[in-house]
Amino acid sequence: MMRAGQVRTDIVLLGGGHAHVHVLKAFAMKPEAGVRLTLVTRDLETPYSGMLPGVIAGLYAEREAHIDLLRLSAVTGTRLIHAEAIGIDRGQKRVLLAGRPPIAYDLLSIDVGITPALAHIEGAAEHGIAVKPIGSFLGKFAALRARCRMPDGPRRIAVIGGGAGGVELILSVRSHLLADARVEGRETAFSFALVTDGEILATHDPKVRDSFRRALAHRGIELHERQPVQAVMPGAILLKDEQTVKADAVLVTTGAAAPPWFRSTGLALDPDGFLAVGPSLQTLNDPDVFAAGDCATLVETPREKAGVFAVRAGPPLARNLRRLVRSEPLGPWRPQRRHLALISTGERYAVASRGAFKTEGAWVWRWKDWIDRRWMRMYQDTNAMLARMPKPRPAPDAEEQMRCGGCAAKIGPLPLSQALSKLPPPIVDGVLVGLETPDDAAILQPPTSGYLVQTVDFFRAFVDDPFVFGEIAANHALNDVFAMGGVPRHALATAVIPIGPAAKVEEALFQLLSGVRACLDREHVALVGGHSSEGMDLSLGLSVTGEVASDHILRKGGLGVGDALILTRPLGTGILFAAAMRGLAAAASVDDALAEMRRSNRQAAEILRGHGATAMTDVSGFGLIGHLGEMLTASGAEAELDLSSVPVYAGALAKARDGVASTLLAENLAQLPLLRGEIDTATKAVLFDPQTSGGLLAGIPAEAAGECVAALRSARHAHVAIIGRIGKLGVGKAGASVRVGGTFSTSGV
Numbered sequence: 001m002m003r004a005g006q007v008r009t010d011i012v013l014l015g016g017g018h019a020h021v022h023v024l025k026a027f028a029m030k031p032e033a034g035v036r037l038t039l040v041t042r043d044l045e046t047p048y049s050g051m052l053p054g055v056i057a058g059l060y061a062e063r064e065a066h067i068d069l070l071r072l073s074a075v076t077g078t079r080l081i082h083a084e085a086i087g088i089d090r091g092q093k094r095v096l097l098a099g100r101p102p103i104a105y106d107l108l109s110i111d112v113g114i115t116p117a118l119a120h121i122e123g124a125a126e127h128g129i130a131v132k133p134i135g136s137f138l139g140k141f142a143a144l145r146a147r148c149r150m151p152d153g154p155r156r157i158a159v160i161g162g163g164a165g166g167v168e169l170i171l172s173v174r175s176h177l178l179a180d181a182r183v184e185g186r187e188t189a190f191s192f193a194l195v196t197d198g199e200i201l202a203t204h205d206p207k208v209r210d211s212f213r214r215a216l217a218h219r220g221i222e223l224h225e226r227q228p229v230q231a232v233m234p235g236a237i238l239l240k241d242e243q244t245v246k247a248d249a250v251l252v253t254t255g256a257a258a259p260p261w262f263r264s265t266g267l268a269l270d271p272d273g274f275l276a277v278g279p280s281l282q283t284l285n286d287p288d289v290f291a292a293g294d295c296a297t298l299v300e301t302p303r304e305k306a307g308v309f310a311v312r313a314g315p316p317l318a319r320n321l322r323r324l325v326r327s328e329p330l331g332p333w334r335p336q337r338r339h340l341a342l343i344s345t346g347e348r349y350a351v352a353s354r355g356a357f358k359t360e361g362a363w364v365w366r367w368k369d370w371i372d373r374r375w376m377r378m379y380q381d382t383n384a385m386l387a388r389m390p391k392p393r394p395a396p397d398a399e400e401q402m403r404c405g406g407c408a409a410k411i412g413p414l415p416l417s418q419a420l421s422k423l424p425p426p427i428v429d430g431v432l433v434g435l436e437t438p439d440d441a442a443i444l445q446p447p448t449s450g451y452l453v454q455t456v457d458f459f460r461a462f463v464d465d466p467f468v469f470g471e472i473a474a475n476h477a478l479n480d481v482f483a484m485g486g487v488p489r490h491a492l493a494t495a496v497i498p499i500g501p502a503a504k505v506e507e508a509l510f511q512l513l514s515g516v517r518a519c520l521d522r523e524h525v526a527l528v529g530g531h532s533s534e535g536m537d538l539s540l541g542l543s544v545t546g547e548v549a550s551d552h553i554l555r556k557g558g559l560g561v562g563d564a565l566i567l568t569r570p571l572g573t574g575i576l577f578a579a580a581m582r583g584l585a586a587a588a589s590v591d592d593a594l595a596e597m598r599r600s601n602r603q604a605a606e607i608l609r610g611h612g613a614t615a616m617t618d619v620s621g622f623g624l625i626g627h628l629g630e631m632l633t634a635s636g637a638e639a640e641l642d643l644s645s646v647p648v649y650a651g652a653l654a655k656a657r658d659g660v661a662s663t664l665l666a667e668n669l670a671q672l673p674l675l676r677g678e679i680d681t682a683t684k685a686v687l688f689d690p691q692t693s694g695g696l697l698a699g700i701p702a703e704a705a706g707e708c709v710a711a712l713r714s715a716r717h718a719h720v721a722i723i724g725r726i727g728k729l730g731v732g733k734a735g736a737s738v739r740v741g742g743t744f745s746t747s748g749v
């Protein structure tokens with residue numbers, strides 16, 4: 001997570017491939033002063049190629065063969081940016097990202113693998129299934145299995161490509177499809193075929209080829225060697241000699257290309273468009289850009305594109321990045337010409353091949369399994385990693401400790417104006433003086449009718465990515481206005497940026513404000529000014545001004561007897577991000593929560609009000625019970641909650657059971673006397689968990705509640721639920737209470 005301190009060199013790692021996971025770990029084990037690592041990745045879980053055939057065969061669960069990059073980043077202190085790279089602006093030293101502003105680098109390393117390219121076989125793109133890159137194949141294979149379950153689903157399965165990947169694939173696919181059919185009591189009348197233009201396993205010894213020919217024949221898999229493919233057609237593969245191989249599903253392992261955006265980078269490429277690198281892994285024409293894995297070609301010692309070489313590139317890549325930071329001479333990497341390949345037969349049996357050496361057996365599979373699991377443990381066992389990491393982290397340097405306070409802690413005029421100048425033109429509705437003509441203060445037009453609504457929020461970053469933090473913090477700040485029935489119009493931002501060189505401060509401010517603007521622009525709210533200061537931790541506050549019509553005002557008080565209590569979003573952000581900070585949260589849970597937290601509550605507030613909301617609030621720092629308690633106190637009411645209807649983010653309850661909690665929980669529990677009913681510690685932790693960008697909680701007259709929930713669901717508030725009702729009124733402030741029954745059911749969230 002975010003650490004204060006001076007960042008002097010930003011190393012950006014593009015792609016969470018096999019080489020880069022090693023770099024993260026190497027720098028965590030031996031931190032380099034002043035160096036910050038940022039991992040930019042399109043996928044939060046990256047597959048390990050060695051275990052993939054085992055996943056396809058059903059011998060491993062997907063989770064066993066994937067590295068959770070969110071957890072790895074958290075424990076290694078790496079800044080994670082979940083985004084897809086679409087280009088590089090080498091002049092500005094920035095990586096261009098899809099759907100968000102570019103990010104700056106001092107040194108860049110690229111390990112993004114390959115992209116599918118089926119154009120080399122006519123009809124393959126329309127009628128075939130691309131197997132590479134491996135990351136996206138598992139989803140396609142799951143879809144194929146589902147289709148095979150249908151009575152009229154595919155029965156004739158073929159693979160094009162006779163390399164180790166293709167051979168293992170047909171064997172593994174066969175194993176899994178037959179096992180599915182057996183388990184479900186279906187007929188197993190499948191047929192399988194492997195088509196390749198040369199011999200199978202061309203780079204291996206003839207003994208290995210013969211072994212696999214026998215293995216294929218033994219399993220009834222048709223083998224078509226020396227049969228170049230002309231086209232893939234619906235229901236068949238057309239060979240060059242005009243013969244056909246009948247096939248309802250065709251998996252193509254042969255086509256793989258470099259990402260097309262490499263061409264616009266101006267980096268040296270090989271004839272196939274892959275990044276051309278020298279022995280130091282630096283690209284040939286830019287020493288600040290490195291590349292490794294399938295996306296790179298070592299021009300002096302070219303090797304096949306295989307996970308084994310991507311793995312082996314990790315240590316020399318980490319060493320050379322470190323040496324470049326230290327201005328030391330870089331060392332060459334000359335990968336072995338031959339490597340031991342352990343190729344499985346789709347069951348717990350494998351063949352070992354290295355040059356003329358070949359052996360096989362169930363024991364070879366166990367050996368492979370041991371090697372693969374040991375490698376995975378290095379990146380999955382975060383506790384072991386933490387235990388081996390040096391502690392404590394370096395203290396702030398002398399200059400940092402002696403920075404001035406007061407107005408002298410303001411961010412200098414140059415980084416501030418540079419960061420602001422890179423933002424899109426500001427929204428100017430109702431703004432007389434704002435950021436487009438900055439002055440001492442903003443001057444705004446008051447609403448022509450109704451009232452002003454004002455609110456302020458401020459907190460420290462809970463994610464490392466300043467853009468995402470800015471977007472969520474802005475969303476969070478707007479919630480108070482929505483909860484009052486208002487419409488936000490203008491905002492002022494207070495930003496605290498970790499101390500560092502001017503260029504790093506400017507970049508952090510730019511990313512943060514870009515996130516703020518991404519949210520505010522969507523909501524048509526003008527950012528009219530603010531204040532920025534340096535400090536230890538990235539923090540952001542927003543003061544939002546809105547307007548509200550007098551007949552739209554919604555307060556915390558006003559609940560009626562029988563009102564349904566509607567909550568629009570799950571609970572558990574405090575727990576999940578406390579877990580994420582310690583490397584304990586699963587990437588998928590955190591990603592789902594972030595997606596929800598980035599969404600606006602505007603439409604939900606309108607729907608709730610339109611269905612006669614009697615009172616409304618947003619669930620934030622005090623947790624569900626803290627905020628519901630405020631509503632009950634203001635209304636003099638008692639509520640009954642049905643825990644089985646309360647939505648909770650996936651993983652949050654499990655983490656609460658493991659004892660993970662937000663640091664604010666202990667203070668929130670001061671409201672415990674509000675509760676009536678027996679609940680366990682984990683349930684309490686969820687009910688009092690502080691929420692960032694939480695849902696709206698409203699009282700809706702019972703007769704309108706069903707329709708209101710349906711309207712919210714059709715507005716894509718998938719987790720909305722009636723979580724309870726108001727039982728009694730007139731109990732006075734002291735009598736406010738919440739009776740809880742049932743237990744959480746987290747399914748479906």
Ligand SMILES: Cc1cc2nc3c(=O)[nH]c(=O)nc-3n(C[C@H](O)[C@H](O)[C@H](O)COP(=O)(O)OP(=O)(O)OC[C@H]3O[C@@H](n4cnc5c(N)ncnc54)[C@H](O)[C@@H]3O)c2cc1C
Pocket residue numbers: 014015016017018019040041042043045046047049050051052053083084085086111112113114131132133134135165168169253292293294295305306307308309310
């Ligand atoms: C079925 C099959 C079986 C295989 N079995 C083996 C085997 O047993 N042994 C072996 O050595 N090799 C095997 N391979 C080959 C192996 O999978 C690849 O060589 C290996 O995955 C390459 O690793 P990499 O690090 O270059 O890239 P990848 O493993 O593909 O990692 C690339 C990463 O970059 C991310 N990324 C991609 N594009 C972007 C972007 N634009 N922006 C941000 N992030 C991005 C991806 O999300 C991914 O995390 C197999 C391949 C297949 C298809």
